[in-house]
Amino acid sequence: MLENIFSNTRDKAPYVHNITNYVTVNDCANIILACGASPIMADDIAEVAEITSICNALVINIGTLNERTIPAMLAAGKKANELKIPVILDPVGVGASKLRTETALHLMKEVNFSVIRGNASEIKTLYLGNGITKGVDVNDADKITEYNSAQAITMAQEFHKHTGAVIAITGEIDIVAGYDKFYLIRNGHPMMSRITGTGCMLTAVIGALCAANPDRILEATVAGVCAMGICGELAYSKVTSQGQGTASFRIYLLDAMSNMDDDMVMTRKNLETLM
Amino acid sequence: MLENIFSNTRDKAPYVHNITNYVTVNDCANIILACGASPIMADDIAEVAEITSICNALVINIGTLNERTIPAMLAAGKKANELKIPVILDPVGVGASKLRTETALHLMKEVNFSVIRGNASEIKTLYLGNGITKGVDVNDADKITEYNSAQAITMAQEFHKHTGAVIAITGEIDIVAGYDKFYLIRNGHPMMSRITGTGCMLTAVIGALCAANPDRILEATVAGVCAMGICGELAYSKVTSQGQGTASFRIYLLDAMSNMDDDMVMTRKNLETLM
């Protein structure tokens, strides 16, 4: 099911409009390029609709949302819907403040998202329509493990039905749900949580892959989640062998994405399909 | 005196709210994670007090201050004081413009800071209540050397008395003053001034260590200054041995912080205690 997701992206070199945070924006731009797509960052209300119009997908990330960028997110999202290009939401830190929760819920009301990716606490907050998260990290009680994944799968599936979006809940185990199918993905490495931006970067990768594969949103999302996890595994193996730390890990992770292809995804994916 | 500063940070994994600049924000987030703490960047006035409320420390860095973020800095600072969590100020480039000087002085009037860290020109500007600095670097005339450190120590001690904050003046020689004690630290390497953000990163590290050790602000600050200098030394030794440049140095410096522990601080610190 994941055939050609990456090769399509490298062949088409699609454009991805990002309205994102200023913390991880450089990593997001670089990982989109590493996938073979081309990033455009633009967040002024006077140009976002026009920029979306020349792009193949839109990624909205609320990591450092503010009064100036929130209306821009809405305007770009509506334009993307009008043009029927994929829109991906990363509700960073939703639940940590009223502003984040209300903004994300408002965006979900006004914009049809193709994919929503967050950690378990963020998705739970959106699913329940409220909630309290502790900053940008998942709450311990919400973490998905082998023992509680059934509950998270149900939430993902229900949330998918409510929103129509493919739902990706990422953490130690990743869940992707959409169109009566759901997947568990066990790629990745704990060191990924020791650098900033692995979540944001994954969302950017999903944006790139969806831009090139707009009729295969579910597959593109699954491929993106697998690929990111594989990059984490590859990066960790390099760090271990050279006795380095988290900054080298980050470089190796981006390196791995720049060399990623469909074969690597197929060979190394740790994917369980549930129906 | 520096026992367990790092192990407490790694054990507690505290949250650090940062209102900081967009130049070095990614490095600040990554070095906070490298210390074992968790960074949250949020700067909209509509959410900063709420974000501060779920955190264990607040770092205010005026590197790219603007009319939108200055009120947010004030609001977050006041909330942090109300909650009695540590607040750290990095007065980047103070003295280079009226906006910076007035903002920093206003912040100091309205918010009680636990730690203020800057270079000698920045601290001198705040100490005198005015002054002219040349951009974000220390003026040559203000540089602390073995020959003029006595004067800088006096300034640090006086400034501590006026503000109640632990004062860290960093440069070739670092001075930390607080509670009738002062320290000279001779760790570090000149290559640290050839990359952007070593000052900002140090302030972020101090924020992380203070978040986990709120009753040991002076010790946490000293440990942070020593640790950052040690990381610079370790990074330089790797660069030298491989014939690389400043970008590799930056990676190795962050790597070193991700592997830092109390033993390393105790063993390699070059710390002189003056009473």
Add this chain to the structure above:
Amino acid sequence: MLENIFSNTRDKAPYVHNITNYVTVNDCANIILACGASPIMADDIAEVAEITSICNALVINIGTLNERTIPAMLAAGKKANELKIPVILDPVGVGASKLRTETALHLMKEVNFSVIRGNASEIKTLYLGNGITKGVDVNDADKITEYNSAQAITMAQEFHKHTGAVIAITGEIDIVAGYDKFYLIRNGHPMMSRITGTGCMLTAVIGALCAANPDRILEATVAGVCAMGICGELAYSKVTSQGQGTASFRIYLLDAMSNMDDDMVMTRKNLETLM
């Protein structure tokens, strides 16, 4: 003609004021430091003129322009003209939105630029006073190759006459035009387009070199273009030999700039002078 451009920069350590985008700002700051100059990023209208006043050059990059920063760009540009220090324009993505095109044209009307650097589509947009570019990348039809460079050279020369600015059009082949001279530069490597910010970084390098060599704007620009390309070549040779990817490439490129000197530029430049 390129003698001492780098040594002057390392000797004088000039200050470069940057009003730039939040995507590549960290890379811009680090590469300015790598050249031996000192970056200052400040974009609030309340301080930009004052910051420009303490600097030796100003770089304006419209990559993530917004309603708050556009007036700041104008104010800083006018102050730089008044002080007769070099002003460099990077019209990122001009043609991709009315906001970008109108802003860049307005800036060119109100500010005398010393250097304008962009890709072929961006320069064409400014030259024609309008145009459509596809995001931040060059349009395929505009790419400069061995077969169509004559046309691009004419455009560069004409645009120089209209504006008085040295014009640098960068891509597979780079063109620099100014003062009845023009140059073709064939340094560089295609991997440079697989990371974000090589264009922005080159503009920042030109800013640093012009800051130290204000009477040799044309030579400083040519030296910057050659040096950036050489860094790309050196970085690629390291990546190839170690089987790494684009993130390592970016580190090696910055490393190479931190070790760049006039000898290296003279020895490795692939420069054709046309009169």
